[in-house]
Amino acid sequence: MRFFLWLIALFATAIGLAVLARYNAGNVVLFYPPYRIDLSLNFFILLTGIFFIALYILIRAIRTTQKLPGKVISYRRQKREEKSNKALRDSLKSLFEGRFGQAEKAATRAAELNENLGVAALIAARAAHRMGQSDRRDIWLSSIEDKEAMKTARLMTALDLLVDEHKPQAALAAVSALNASGIRHIQALRLALKANQQAKNWPEVLRLIKTLDKHGALNAVLSNRLREMAYDALLSDASHDAESLQRLWQSVPADERVKPSIVIRAARAFNRHDLQDEARNMVEKSLAVEWDVRLMRVYRDSAADEGTPALRTQIERCEAWLAKEPQEAELALTLGAFCLKQKLWGKAQRHLQQALLDATEARTIREAHLKLAQLHEGLEHTEQASEHYRECALATML
DSSP states (O other): HHHHHHHHHHHHHHHHHHHHTTOOOOOEEEEEEEEEEEEEEEHHHHHHHHHHHHHHHHHHHHHHHHHHHHHHHHHHHHHHHHHHHHHHHHHHHHHHTHHHHHHHHHHHHHHSHHHHHHHHHHHHHHHHHTTOOHHHHEEETTTTTTTTGGGHHHHHHHHHHHHTTTHHHHHHHHHHHHHHHHHHHHHHHHHHHHEEEEHTTTHHHHHHHHHHHHHHHSSSHHHHHHHHHHHHHHTTOOOOOOOHHHHHHSSSSSGGGOOHHHHHHHHHOOOOOOTTTHHHHHHHHHHHHHHOTTTTHHHHHHOOTTTTTHHHHHHHHHHHHHHHHHOOOHHHHHHHHHHHTTTOOHHHHHHHHHHHHHSSSSSHHHHHHHHHHHHHHTOOOOOHHHHHHHHHHHHOOO
8 A cells, every 4th residue: 555655656746847847948058168058957957866866876886895895804704603603502502412522512613703712612611521521621711711701600610510520629729719709609609518528628618508508508408417427527536635626516506506416426526535424415405405316325325423413313314204205215225224334223124125125226126135134244144144145146137
């Protein structure tokens, strides 16, 4: 419809010009001695129009010719960009598909364009790493060291790959470089946690766990497990003496000093250094907050000396706990062991036999038989003692 409207307007204009020209009697005279040229005004206007059109076409042709080399250069650059961008997309696709050889080849083509060099080098480095080519990986990473805009991406990639390769010292160097740049986002903290874990830098591991937990960036189960590993390593360090162990325990946050998993490890360490009083106190504080039968094993190991008020207090505590948890074999075994140490023969035998009835773990059964054998030895019941020693040996073989 629009075409027909334009056509009608064109015809109307042509008719108008024709009518106007018919009644236009003017003429134009051009003098150039000895020449004289007479033209009608209509013809002069037509010639002028043709002249300007020809001049416009000539100027456009000249300007187009002048721009032609630039257009050729721009066209070639555009083709290179298209080719490089396509290779970059192909390299990413191949990397995600697990075709690492093709990913590196495509990244090599993409790196021919300087604008894509940084990203292409990172893709190629990851692909080379997955193929076990660490030398080629390092070459790719070093190729973009002078690119300031790619510094963070390069360091994060290097850190990730070094952690995956279990090279903690090199990874920690990358962590230091990131920290110097002020980079402390969540993924950087996660990778720093792994690097410090591999390097067995447990104080820093604990600090990073605390930071990640504040941001909700660490799975709760993993967080607890890593915390247990860190405290286990710190508390079991053979270089500790009694004083340094106490200082270490005081440096643990108060809310973590009552967690059973941590208290178990701490109590074992304190018992090894003959600090049974401290071990008993920490176990009792933990049980006051949360009941965990696993604490009974370290509580037995921290038994006070025979005849002391501390041992009688332990017996009373265990009796109170047993009233609330009558089916706990570990608790009955602990109470029986304390009564045996206090030479309360009847109570010791009753609780140890109850532990045997309720026990499901071979370790508990074995220890109950051993304590009963020691009890009968103390009472000079040789035959019963021998029987329990045999049962203890059989339980050991399970």
